Amino acid sequence: MNQTRTFLIFALLALAYLLWTDWEKDYGPQPAPVAAATTAPSADGSVPASSGSTAAIPASGGSEQAGQLITVSTDVLRLTIDTRGGSVVRSELLNYPAEPRTRNNPNPAPARLLDDAPEHFFAAQSGLVSTHGNAPDHRALFQAAQTSYALADGENQLKVDLTWTGADGLKVTKTYTVNRGSYVVDMDQRVDNGGSAAWQGNAYQQLQRVAPATTKSWFQSFSDPSSHSFFGAGWYSPQDKFDSLGFTDFQKKPLDRAVTGGWIEMLQHYFFVAWIPKPDEAATFSTSVINPNTAAPLYLIRAVGPALNVAPGQSATSTARMYIGPKLQGTLDAVAPGLELSTNYGWLTVIAQPLHWLLSKLHAIVGNWGLAIIALVLLIKAALWKLTATQFRSGAKMRKLQPRVNALRERYGDDKVKMQQAMMELYKKEKVNPMTGCLPVLVTMPIFFGLYRVIMESVELRQAPFFGWVHDLSAPDPWFVLPVLYVLVMLATQWLTPTAAGMDPAQAKMMKVMPILFGVMFFFFPSGLVLYWVTNGLVSLGQQWLITRQVDQADLKAKTS
Template structure:
């Protein structure tokens, strides 16, 4: 029954294995290569391309594009179609210490990721002959210091009907309202169907072994609160879902997301498709009839920005679930909330992680005490178990019966040292996911050389300290292992974990290091108490 350490070894290996599991579980008309599906969905690309992204970065906007500037967003909109072809996030750098802003949407030669919207249908302004050509009064729009809201209109007059596409942006918000105001002053009714979609080059999911992340499609529709639909899925099968009450279509990556949230009355259609090496996910609205002498407004919202849970919750139902904590979200969500509350007080995410670790390990102290008490009692019984084996021999049934009698007499649970560890594992894994998915930790400094908690420690100090602390814990813990091979495996565990953690984000390694330090403190207190009772023996 030297199974205590074996189960502990398996549990530790299981934790390590779970850390690396990647929980991964549209198109308007153009002037070339146009086709229409049976559902009326257009395939192809849109005209007009940027003549180099550097021109945009220098705010040299051609007459084909307008720029929209708020305190958090800089958008470039193509006036042919009114698509958002570039989105810079003002509060997020492209890289640590970079002066360039992070670009979520772009139309570069090597990577295209844009947000499209338009009007198709019998009288749509986006037709087989091309996209709508809007007019605007100026090429640059700014949210002034005394403004809370910025409205940017694009206007097209055709056949007695005025189409106004309006972008509405608010201070501090990554939610962009997009409206089509259709004023029918003609003598005939007009029939249109609004669509919104995201278009991006087909790419792999991204991420790495130590930082598994997801890049691809994701959606919510009626009873399906949140579901990923990768580029591989899109190539295998086109989605064609009915959206009755609420939902959204999005493409996301680590920390950031672009999503269309429709405001449709009636049944809408959520779809995906691929075309010429690009993937599309979007929503088609029900057909709208605008009778002569009336005005109708069609509304949608584009979220383009970081995965900020509070703001996303206010923007769309279940959009916050794109901060994907996997199957332990019920634990990870309150842990992230607690971490955020601590950060509001201390102002440093590294310090917040340390305090959170003390809180979590403090709450688990009764389990930790039960674990080490049981392990100590099991070690105290080893001489009796050895004598029992020598006396009984190979009679396994009798051996099992007498062992259970001994455990009952001594009030020892043979699994008591392992069960608390198993109960703690979900918390460890949930914390891992909560820290890894937190955009707040991106480029967040801690102290001295740790200038980005979302990146590995550049000098490997934290992983080495973590390995050392794990080695000390192992030496302090009572052991029943006598087999030389098992002892070598256990001695190798700190080295193996150190190698793993060399490439983990510093915030995660910091959590594990502090957790080990707390464990050492708790072990000291527990063993001191056990020694008074005559139970503890480390060797």
């Protein structure tokens, strides 16, 4: 099997994989109509917090009149907190531009994750509920001392207090703490009971958002890397590890589970927001859909903590942390166990994570992600050198047998059974194994798919430049230079190996056209992945030329000796 046929196996499998994922999104099973479930909103618009005596938590989100907006800025984050509920309603990632920097737009706006715009609504909310007595939920109106907070030069930490006072003497102080260089936000809810009766309640944290718009055409979805990424909710427990729930599955598979030492999150391409409850306290994780029959339903994931009991004159504090930022691998497990799995590689995780680790190490050496991809190809080719050398030697020997194979075809005509038997006898006599060419495919195929997921999902490669015209390795080549180079490499490979032994002439003609067809398909692939294939093809072409020359020289020497 020559190099072109080897690639075609890859390309066909890749195309089938992409088509299957897109078909699933557009035509896969759709959610059933909402049934009466424990997580469905009740008649008064509330959702049960959990299956115990915990008070119902209001299910409204985004519909209340906003309070005062407070801006909190660090060196990496700019947060907007609404005093209505003390919710984080907007977050801007200052080190991640929403659009690539260009000559016409040298300072693009930062990427926004949490967002209070109705069409992109995404909020991180928290509050308290009580079965009896007052409690400030995520609709309560808090007070703040000022409208703008910023981490000053020389300071490493900033605290922002919001206060709420009830008529019965209950006072709640919600404190957000941000740190320099960190995407982790600490959040405390301190309850001071100034009344005459004991207070009992529960603290909760939740994420609400609308699903991203799906108005793109199939062609736009195919060429947009974010269309192949997972959007939805995720959670982690030490027992069951990571699990996720796409927006279309919220109604079919509602979550209701008690977890100690876990976390909840909302995921999207490159970025995510997670609530991380106190690790030694049990919390109830649940999901629900708010206003499911409207054009823009809200999808909610929530964590409800254990009961807080506060005697008169006493206080109690509920703590949680929030991560608002990029999927930076190698750092997230230090924030919370299992948070590294937020980079959702799916069933390719076991392959993609080591590839990302290796790419990161290579990037630390060469300083460029494109060069790191080239270095990765060289390492893979070096590791598989003997295996691919065996493939090319077998291909060279089979090519020399082509005249004898053609003679067998003429002898047996349309009798394919006898033709195959005669070919197998010929290969056995000449000690040629036609299956040798499949071995490199079986070894490198998982690498191809794993690298595809790494390039598509790794935020480090987002807007990462290579050289010259390639400004974003996660996006298609804007000038199609790499796809054209790939076509030239594969045509050169075909010239070196014009026809595989035993191939039907009609198939041979099709093989000559396929590199061009798949080169066109590469117009829409991430340029980093095409760079991988161009480099792989060039190295394979050089190796094939070298081994073919060695085989020819060995045959010539045998004839002259």
